[in-house]
Amino acid sequence: MTTDTRPLGTTGPHVFPLGLGCMGMSGMYGDADRPESLATIHAALEAGVTLLDTGDFYGMGHNELLIREALRTAPPARREQALISVKFGALRGPDGSWLGYDARPAAVKNFAAHSLQRLGVDHIDVLRPSRLDPQVPIEETVGAIAELVEQGYVRHIGLSEVGADTIRRAAATAPITDLQIEYSLISRGVEEEILPTVRELGIGITAYGVLSRGLISGHFSADRQLAAADFRSFSPRFQGDNLTHNLALVEALRKIAEQKGVSVAQIAIAWVLGRGADIVPLVGARSRERLAEALGALDVTLDAADLRAVEEAVPADAAAGDRYPAPQMAQLDSER
């Protein structure tokens, strides 16, 4: 297993090359198993993982409270190595409904104050708006986080799912450590303009959806029963003919994985790891078994021939279906 670290941009901390995304432990992909979630966070820290990613709206605070519990029950050295990345801004009702975004300066400080309490920490390592609030100039949102940095409540400023213009405006306001954005074998839109922009500005990438929410993990099948609230039950890539098409891509990848004696998920994660040392994939493992598989990707090297085979199996624009349903796609500044 690697002992290397990767920088979160030129101004951020160095982190273990894979981060743990905790969202799936709070209901986004159906019910989660609390003891197994806690054990998974502990196992990740034990393996050396440093970056834990959450959002205050994942389970309406549930995810932050879960992380608090995991850190409280972890050995002190493990607790101290953890860096917590928090997204804010999404507004939700008690029934889990999505009510829009709020990234006004007062809201930024209010969300941060609540996150600090829920997490039981005196500072947040990276704080980021989950989406661009169309009513609020990014300078105001980032400016408010910069004030929290000055006051010691936040260490670093991140962004999420924003496009090149917004990234430039944010970076002109305050140092930005990383952009969190979907990047995988079947979600390669970032390569055209966003990746060159962050590289020019010295901003890192925390890549999410590297397994396309399980679709290209090699474990997903068309007969999987999904709860109504599971994101995948309404995600375009998991519907009807799109799903059939996308799972055929996975079978093509499986042949390559089998030849290399690794799993499909490991190929998909290794591919993102190989896109640059400035990219830190966030894996959404919510069991120790899935985590171990994901960590195994660190030992997988894709040589030039492997990369050619992977690109042939899954060409850049091979996916059928958008990565979000239409109303959510419309909220992505990164897709404009």
Ligand SMILES: NC(=O)c1ccc[n+]([C@@H]2O[C@H](COP(=O)([O-])OP(=O)(O)OC[C@H]3O[C@@H](n4cnc5c(N)ncnc54)[C@H](OP(=O)(O)O)[C@@H]3O)[C@@H](O)[C@H]2O)c1
């Ligand atoms: N900024 C944003 O807009 C944004 C959006 C989404 C997510 N995120 C962050 O990114 C993190 C990762 O995103 P994600 O959960 O969508 O990504 P992902 O890693 O592409 O998908 C996770 C899903 O893949 C499945 N899976 C199968 N094998 C796996 C393995 N070996 N390791 C990990 N997962 C495996 C899991 O399956 P099971 O069903 O078997 O558990 C889980 O449902 C989230 O937790 C969240 O912190 C950010």
